[in-house]
Amino acid sequence: MTDCQADGDGARSPMELYEKLNAQGETVRSLKTAKADKAEIDAAVQLLLKLKVDYKQVTGNDYKAGCPPSENVVMSDNGPAADGANDEDTVDPWNVATANAKGVDYDKLIVRFGSSKIDQELVDRIEKVSGQKPHRFLRRGIFFSHRDMHQVLDAYEKHKSFYLYTGRGPSSEAMHVGHLIPFVFTKWLQDVFDIPLVIQMTDDEKYLWKDLTLEECHRFTVENAKDIIACGFDVNKTFIFSDLDYMGASPEFYRNVVKVQKHVTFNQVKGIFGFTDSDCIGKISFPAIQAAPSFSNSFPQIFGGKKDIQCLIPCAIDQDPYFRMTRDVAPRIGYPKPALLHSTFFPALQGAQTKMSASDANSSIFLTDTPKQIKNKVNKHAFSGGKDTVEEHRKHGGNADVDVSFMYLTFFLEDDEQLEKIKQDYTSGALLTGELKKILIETLQPMIAQHQERRKQVTEETVKQFMTPRPLNFNF
Known part of the structure; x- marks a missing residue:
């Protein structure tokens, strides 16, 4: 599973984009001429539209067939644009970019992806069914979109349980605080609903997409698993697995991968994920591997042969294309569609329109950072919504909507009233x-220190326990 804020593959040149657009236009025409399946045509058209947006971003001009870009075109640096810019956000499993200092426009994204907004009614219903106060991520709209959550709750009320599935693409040894978001929320769901959880470590994906060896990818899986386990998951209800290990050890899992592969065409994955003829075939077949954990009989040691147990997937919304594909295929191979809960993106220190990068130590707070490093990073790099001078700030106040320190507090500060007071004080100019x-630093330092202490207790033996296929303590 790719990271919440994935590293991009790098900007393409104007001519490469132009040639790609020509090829994609030809693909759309061929599909229409052949009267292909509507889903295939729609996917191909969506990719064509996305490429046109990319082309305009890079060249500043609209794409016109037969008019290649001038060699003198200067590529745009996609720097921060003015507040409220109308450019279409880029959100896919490998790239997240926006021109808006407030971050991605999630309401537009819901419309574009065809998901449903998590409204107050759903939050209240989760509280009623679980008997617990909703997690701060729900209360504050950090998890903001869903697919079929009402259906999951309907079934749960009738004593029909479900299971959780989330994942991590282990591309480096150290994780940052943004990587924790899905796991913190998934642990809360596991605790309040008392259900099993499977966590997929997509070390195979990282090998296919990054310049890493198989051995490095597998080692990162084990190191990242230690950070995940340190979130407090129950070993009796949690199975963490490496694709590189589990695919070869579970015939049932691999059979589901093959079923998905048979029902998705090359044109569909090109349309959904933007794959090109020069991508390796491993990338093209990988989405089926991310789909397989959505089906309960992929884990016979946990669920026996049951194939009708509903799956709920908490993840960042950039992962949704994988599961739109999965939900399309599921009924055709006799399985229930997985339900989803989507989170917003965790902003980089430099601002919500930039991506966090595992290769840039200053783009985020890492789980290995010392108290001093945390303090220096926040003070030096956290994008501010404040005014240039104290006098100006006292008079006009700051903008909490673009201030990264305030954004981070919405993720990590538990007290709603305290958070609201900080916002009011900052907006009025009373708080500099x-x-x-300083408030953010004093929130993060103990949180990271406690995580580091818990991680120290996680031995290689503990990791092995979590990653061994076995029955979990649960009766369906």
Whole structure:
């Protein structure tokens, strides 16, 4: 599973984009001439539209067939644009970019992806069914979109249980705080609903997409698993698995992969994921591997042969294309569609329109950072919504909507009233940027230190326990 904020593959040149657009236009025409399946045509058209947006971003001009870009075109640096810019956000499993300092427009994304907004009614219903106060990620709209969550709750009320599935693409040894978001929320769901959880470590995906050896990818899986286990998951209800290990050890899992592969065409994955003729065949077949954990009989040691147990997937919304594909295929191979809960993206320190990068130590707070490093990073790099001078700030106040320190507090500060007071004080000018950063530093330092202490207790033997296929303590 790719990271919440994935590293991009790098900008393409104007001519490469132009040639790709020509080829994709030809693909759309061929599909229409052949009267292909509507889903295939729609997927191909969506990719064509996305490429046109990319082309305009890079060249500043609209794409016109037969008019290649001038060699003198200067590629746009996609730097921060003015507040409220109307450019279409780029959101896919490998790239997240926006021109808006407030971050991605999630309401537009819901419309584009065809998911449903998590409204107050759903939050209240989760509280009623679980008997617990909703997690702060739900209360604050950090998990903001869903697919079929009402259906999951309907079944749960009738004493028909479900299971959780989330994942991590282990591309480096150290994880940052943004990587924790799906796991913190998934642990809460596991605790309040008392259900099993499977966590997929897509080390195979990272090998296919990155310049890493298989051995490195597998080692990162084990190191990342330690950070995940340190979130407090129950070993009796949690199975963590490496694709590189589990695919070869579970005939049932691999059979589901093959079933999905048979029902998705090359044109569909090109349309959904933007794959090109020069991508390796491993990338093209990988989405089926991310789909397989959505089906309960992929884990016979946990669920026996049951294939009708509903799956709920908490993940960042950039992962949704994988599961739109999965939900399309599921009924055709006799399985229930997985339900989803989508989170917003965790912003980089430099601002919500930039991506966090595992290769840039200053783009986020890493789980290995010392208290001093945390303090220096926040003070030096956290994008501020404050004014240029103290006098100006006192008079006009700051903008909490674009201030990264405030954004981070919405993720990590538990007290709603305290958070609201900080926002009011900052907006009125009573609270200065330096004071806001100090509050964030004092929130993050103990949180990271406690995580590091818990991680120290996670031995290789503990990891092996979590990653051994076995029955979990649960009766369906």
